[in-house]
Amino acid sequence: MATHDNVPALVEETSEDRFINPGLPPHVPRRSDIDPRAAKRAERQIVAMFTISALGSILFLVAYYVIDPTLKGSIIGIGEINLFHAALGLTMAASMLGIGLGAVHWAKTLMPDEEVIEERHPQVSSAEERADVAQLLSHGWRSSQLNRRSAILGSAGGALGLFALPLVVPVLAGLGPRPREELFTTNWEPGLRLMVDPSGSPIRAADVTQGSVFHIMPEGFVGEAGHELDPETLMISKSKDQVILVRLDPSLIQSQKQLDWGVDGIVAYSKVCTHVGCPVALYEQQTHHLLCPCHQSTFDMTDDCRVIFGPAKRSLPQLPITIDDEGYIVAADGFREPIGPSFFERERPGLLMGDES
Numbered sequence: 001m002a003t004h005d006n007v008p009a010l011v012e013e014t015s016e017d018r019f020i021n022p023g024l025p026p027h028v029p030r031r032s033d034i035d036p037r038a039a040k041r042a043e044r045q046i047v048a049m050f051t052i053s054a055l056g057s058i059l060f061l062v063a064y065y066v067i068d069p070t071l072k073g074s075i076i077g078i079g080e081i082n083l084f085h086a087a088l089g090l091t092m093a094a095s096m097l098g099i100g101l102g103a104v105h106w107a108k109t110l111m112p113d114e115e116v117i118e119e120r121h122p123q124v125s126s127a128e129e130r131a132d133v134a135q136l137l138s139h140g141w142r143s144s145q146l147n148r149r150s151a152i153l154g155s156a157g158g159a160l161g162l163f164a165l166p167l168v169v170p171v172l173a174g175l176g177p178r179p180r181e182e183l184f185t186t187n188w189e190p191g192l193r194l195m196v197d198p199s200g201s202p203i204r205a206a207d208v209t210q211g212s213v214f215h216i217m218p219e220g221f222v223g224e225a226g227h228e229l230d231p232e233t234l235m236i237s238k239s240k241d242q243v244i245l246v247r248l249d250p251s252l253i254q255s256q257k258q259l260d261w262g263v264d265g266i267v268a269y270s271k272v273c274t275h276v277g278c279p280v281a282l283y284e285q286q287t288h289h290l291l292c293p294c295h296q297s298t299f300d301m302t303d304d305c306r307v308i309f310g311p312a313k314r315s316l317p318q319l320p321i322t323i324d325d326e327g328y329i330v331a332a333d334g335f336r337e338p339i340g341p342s343f344f345e346r347e348r349p350g351l352l353m354g355d356e357s
């Protein structure tokens with residue numbers, strides 16, 4: 001072997017020279033392996049732990065639905081706390097701890113406790129080896145005693161099944177009620193005046209000059225009247241009632257419906273983008289295009305607010321308008337199709353649908 005002058009020569013060592021394989025320590029059987037009463041006691045303890053877990057899961061659901069979320073009180077000198085959250089925390093802890101402790105105790109006391117050495121062997125198994133494995137697995141299944149400990153299997157299955165409920169039920173319940181009628185309706189009704197947002201003043205046809213743009217809300221939902229509404233009603237109204245009002249040169253308008261539903265070239269359209277609902281608020285005076293700032297969907301105001309660019313799939317719905325006795329612009333009807341993004345089951349008899357081009 002080549003060595004450096006001042007470095008002692010290394011002696012080639014074998015693995016046997018470096019350490020001695022101590023082998024496995026002698027196997028010490030557990031109490032439950034030699035004493036059937038100890039095994040029975042361990043089984044009862046495991047069942048008790050899984051039962052505690054199942055009870056914790058059930059009590060979690062009961063607490064979620066029964067206890068007032070704002071209920072406060074003090075327990076064992078901790079000071080005032082939210083009892084709803086405390087109950088959810090304690091029952092969830094029982095649910096998780098019971099399952100965890102039960103599984104660990106089961107493994108430590110009753111599952112097979114054998115040291116097994118598996119020698120390395122060629123990757124491809126022979127037919128005999130595969131038969132041996134099948135026999136080994138079947139032996140493992142028998143020695144695991146799962147077939148004989150049906151109480152543990154049943155309680156573990158029940159605990160695991162119920163364990164998922166505290167995670168799933170609050171998420172599903174928190175989604176709130178399924179939206180129905182509110183997707184089809186807005187607060188617009190025949191005769192409601194178009195009010196300028198945010199001042200809340202009505203608007204006359206003569207005030208809408210060509211090229212001007214007005215952001216509109218229905219009478220009663222903006223200005224002083226709007227301040228008297230509760231915040232939730234106001235928020236819902238803001239999210240679906242907003243309208244953009246523009247006067248176009250009638251000779252530019254390409255659709256008869258658009259002319260019929262407007263007044264002397266004044267047209268009103270929902271501002272809620274038919275892509276995912278952003279407010280469409282950018283009006284290009286020269287091209288008469290309406291632009292959504294979120295994903296650049298572009299609508300042609302001279303052609304029924306048809307989509308000419310971007311991801312939106314439907315025209316903006318038009319609000320039919322007319323003039324009342326005092327010369328103010330009012331709604332001739334509500335929207336005749338659902339406003340905003342598309343959704344399943346949007347088609348409904350009696351409603352006029354926008355194009356899906």
Ligand code: FES
Binds near residue numbers: 276277
């Ligand atoms: S929300 Fe208008 S383009 Fe996406």
